[in-house]
Amino acid sequence: MKSTYSVLEYDDYGDTSVLHITEHPMPTPGPDELLVEVVSSGLNHIENFIRRGDFQERLPQELPARQGSCFAGIVVKRGASVHDLHIGQAVIGHAIGGGSHATYVVVPRSQVVKKPDIIPWEVAGGLYLAGCTAYAIVSSIGIDPEQRSTIEPRPVLVISAAAGGVGSIECQLAMVAGWKVIGTCSPQNHDYLRSIGVVPVTYGEGIEGRIREAAGRDVTAFIDNFGGDNPALAKSLGVDDEHFSSSDDRLAVEFRFLEAGAADPEPARVLTILVKLLTDMKVRLLISGFYPFEYIVQAFEDMAEMHSRGKVVVGMQPVETGGRSNWYLSGKARATHDVLVPKGPGPWKGRQPKAPVAPTQ
Incomplete structure (x- = not known):
């Protein structure tokens, strides 16, 4: 197993220019916790506002701060008190205090639910806060x-x-x-x-x-x-x-679920209901943009400007990498904005994407 993981952080309040991906030693879960390898993680408008400093009085950030609440991933380690989830179990949940925009995250067992195979990873990763x-x-x-x-x-x-x-x-x-x-x-x-x-x-x-x-x-x-x-x-x-x-009222509800702690049963209760509705195909969640993790800054910028339908999500291990990651970005995104309208196979033909964020030590 890897000894480090990548996480999105910012050292001061500001626009997307303050965001950077850093490497940290791999965390160890506590007795009632899980170490989850993140497969996908949703972006939310409120995360832009919090990072910008709009809610410093309501939700002050301890800098350097991390972003991301929603995620879906695979359990790779479990604490000694966790017996009902096996290694390799796919889960949906939220990261307490932020930090789901990362390749791995430690979370309380109480804040995840099992992910059925029928729910795509993109949908699962974007479900928590909006749902x-x-x-x-x-x-x-x-x-x-x-x-x-x-x-x-x-x-x-x-x-x-x-x-x-x-x-x-x-x-x-x-x-x-x-x-x-x-x-x-x-x-x-x-x-x-x-x-x-x-x-x-x-x-x-x-x-x-x-x-x-x-x-x-x-x-x-x-x-x-x-x-x-x-x-x-x-x-x-x-x-x-x-x-x-x-x-x-909506803002208050978003804060309520962003701040939900390990002892709060409501997130898992509601997620369980939502997962059942998705499984039964009574509710659908449209993913309007699915970006590789290294393009998360562009994902936040596009989300802020394009008034997209549905959700914007990042994938931590996209199937297309390197020279073809631009094609992957355009081909996977389904949105109303020109920057994300697929122009056919081959090189990127929309707005020139920013260079990926390089991890720092």
């Missing part, structure tokens, strides 16, 4: 994804930023529960939302009328993933406070 956030928000407005509503006609839910990682999962959880879902989005995301059963409505002037026309009846609930004029829009549509979730 748990979506589940908690949908539940907070009275929608139970584990119990289908029998009310007819179906109650109507409006979700803003519906094509994003959190929004798209919220849409599907609500539909599993028997709700009609209207998703607000830009025109290029209409076909995607239709493909998962959501009625798309374009942002902008006249949106209230378009929502009313799409609903065909009163709107019952509203989830706001964006802010702006959406709280006023929800009130104008007649949604009461009990059935409205704000962008501030």
